[in-house]
Amino acid sequence: MIKQIQTFLISLIIATFLVVTQTTATNLIWLQSIGMPVDMQVVLSAMATDLVDMNFRGAFPVIGLIFVGLLIAFITARIIAIWSSIKKPYLYALAGGAALLAIVALMPLAFYNLDLIAGARTVAGKAYLVVAGMIAGYYFGSHPQQGDSNEIH
Amino acid sequence: MKFTNLPMLCVSLVLCSGSVFSSDESLAIETEVETEILAEGLNHPWSVTFISADEMLVTELSGDLRRVSNGRLNPRPIMGVPEVLFAGQGGLSEVLVDPNFADNSLIYLSFSAPDTDKPKLNQLNVIQARLEGNVLVDHKTLFQSDPPRRTAAHYGARLAFLADGTLLVTSGDGFNYREQAQALDNHFGKIVRINTDGSIPEDNPFTNRPNALPEIWSYGHRNLQGLVIADDGTVYEHEHGPQGGDELNLVLPGKNYGWPAITYGVDYSGAMISPFTEHPDMEQPLKYWDPSIAPSGMILYRGDMFPHWQGNLFISALVPGDVRRLKMQDKQVVEEETLFTEFGRIRNIVSAPDGSLILVTDGEDGKLIRVSAKK
Numbered sequence: 001m002i003k004q005i006q007t008f009l010i011s012l013i014i015a016t017f018l019v020v021t022q023t024t025a026t027n028l029i030w031l032q033s034i035g036m037p038v039d040m041q042v043v044l045s046a047m048a049t050d051l052v053d054m055n056f057r058g059a060f061p062v063i064g065l066i067f068v069g070l071l072i073a074f075i076t077a078r079i080i081a082i083w084s085s086i087k088k089p090y091l092y093a094l095a096g097g098a099a100l101l102a103i104v105a106l107m108p109l110a111f112y113n114l115d116l117i118a119g120a121r122t123v124a125g126k127a128y129l130v131v132a133g134m135i136a137g138y139y140f141g142s143h144p145q146q147g148d149s150n151e152i153h
Numbered sequence: 154m155k156f157t158n159l160p161m162l163c164v165s166l167v168l169c170s171g172s173v174f175s176s177d178e179s180l181a182i183e184t185e186v187e188t189e190i191l192a193e194g195l196n197h198p199w200s201v202t203f204i205s206a207d208e209m210l211v212t213e214l215s216g217d218l219r220r221v222s223n224g225r226l227n228p229r230p231i232m233g234v235p236e237v238l239f240a241g242q243g244g245l246s247e248v249l250v251d252p253n254f255a256d257n258s259l260i261y262l263s264f265s266a267p268d269t270d271k272p273k274l275n276q277l278n279v280i281q282a283r284l285e286g287n288v289l290v291d292h293k294t295l296f297q298s299d300p301p302r303r304t305a306a307h308y309g310a311r312l313a314f315l316a317d318g319t320l321l322v323t324s325g326d327g328f329n330y331r332e333q334a335q336a337l338d339n340h341f342g343k344i345v346r347i348n349t350d351g352s353i354p355e356d357n358p359f360t361n362r363p364n365a366l367p368e369i370w371s372y373g374h375r376n377l378q379g380l381v382i383a384d385d386g387t388v389y390e391h392e393h394g395p396q397g398g399d400e401l402n403l404v405l406p407g408k409n410y411g412w413p414a415i416t417y418g419v420d421y422s423g424a425m426i427s428p429f430t431e432h433p434d435m436e437q438p439l440k441y442w443d444p445s446i447a448p449s450g451m452i453l454y455r456g457d458m459f460p461h462w463q464g465n466l467f468i469s470a471l472v473p474g475d476v477r478r479l480k481m482q483d484k485q486v487v488e489e490e491t492l493f494t495e496f497g498r499i500r501n502i503v504s505a506p507d508g509s510l511i512l513v514t515d516g517e518d519g520k521l522i523r524v525s526a527k528k
Contacts, residue, residue, distance in 0.1 A: 020424075023422070027424070037429075049425050050423070050424050050425055053419065053424065054424050056423070057419075057423045058421060058423025059421045060421075111241075112305040113241075113329070114328045114329060116422055117424075118420055118426075
């Protein structure tokens with residue numbers, strides 16, 4: 001059980017890191033495109049700031065949203081796995097992608113079509129975040145679950 | 154429009170009185186005020202303008218234009234107001250009278266409305282119409298923001314006349330489109346200047362720049378909610394920033410006010426919008442607020458009722474809900490005082506012809522509150 005929680009937390013960190021740094025990158029790439037002086041120091045500083053502030057100082061903690069999304073998605077995937085023959089890494093990857101898709105699709109519905117995660121304002125940005133969820137899900141599904149045999153699916 | 158409290162309004166009394174102590178030591182004036190509810194039950198009131206000494210028009214974001222005469226709210230809304238998109242921050246926004254209203258009865262309205270070709274999108278609109286009795290007639294569209302937007306936020310929607318008779322319109326960044334505030338081929342995050350027939354003045358700053366919209370007057374703004382013109386022509390504007398970045402700006406034609414390339418605020422998600430707060434080609438605000446106050450309206454006080462406040466800017470604020478009095482000297486803010494903290498979110502502030510202040514409270518049960526000098 002502890003190992004499973006550990007795996008879940010690592011997948012949560014993976015997804016959160018990818019989501020946050022994508023917003024950072026989106027902002028910095030645009031700033032550089034209009035001639036603002038974006039150097040490596042600015043990049044590292046902005047990434048570090050966003051990793052702290054988006055998770056602990058914003059109006060909503062990104063890590064909390066992703067936690068809830070992945071938790072619901074992975075529990076659902078676990079139930080589906082009982083009768084599904086889809087290999088677990090792929091099943092959980094789909095679940096992780098669905099979790100992030102739900103977050104980026106449902107948040108605007110609650111806030112007048114506003115995308116509160118800046119990196120999710122474009123279709124490409126939303127697609128990237130879904131892929132981030134899939135990577136986190138793949139990681140989770142690639143590790144043995146409680147009740148699994150020792151084989152890696 | 155439902156109006157249930159007419160009897161109470163008929164006997165609207167001085168509800169409370171109090172003192173506002175000026176912190177201006179040079180004047181050392183204690184300003185004693187009394188407050189009176191002029192109207193209540195307004196559905197998200199947004200803007201107020203006087204059409205005579207004792208008559209005013211009030212917009213409700215939900216889409217009605219109301220008339221208050223001699224301190225009484227007419228229960229029947231003014232007819233002929235266009236359909237608006239009442240969603241999020243959108244709806245019927247500003248009402249402004251023509252400088253020659255006494256002769257031509259013209260008023261100007263700003264509002265959000267669905268795009269006619271793509272109804273899932275919407276635009277900021279500015280129209281001119283003539284007020285005949287209780288009906289608006291002879292509508293003429295003067296401005297539609299372009300491109301249309303998907304979001305129902307950050308419209309700006311303030312209007313003000315320059316001394317030369319041209320009209321300034323604030324057009325917000327639409328929230329999702331903030332980077333567009335730095336491009337001159339769209340209306341996101343701009344102040345535009347137009348003539349009252351909808352044409353574009355030839356002396357606008359970008360008329361000769363390729364790929365720039367000629368109606369743009371200044372750019373790099375976010376959600377511009379306050380706009381006043383001083384007697385010497387100085388244009389003051391304030392805008393909602395993100396968390397910690399509300400700004401008061403002195404606006405000059407052709408200038409770039411930086412959003413979102415430079416800002417003192419961070420995104421609601423906590424994300425850094427920009428690590429930069431200054432750039433040689435971008436203007437600095439006269440003042441910024443951190444934490445935010447959510448500025449919602451602004452006047453330059455010219456009245457006689459509070460002579461020691463003449464020339465001060467008054468800014469209504471939604472968070473936590475108060476009015477900021479800014480004393481200006483040489484076009485700089487030299488003093489800030491917080492007033493009227495007891496009314497909650499204040500959507501707007503106007504000055505009445507007699508010099509009293511009218512506070513507009515926010516929400517479904519919005520009120521007009523008159524602040525007068527205590528007799």
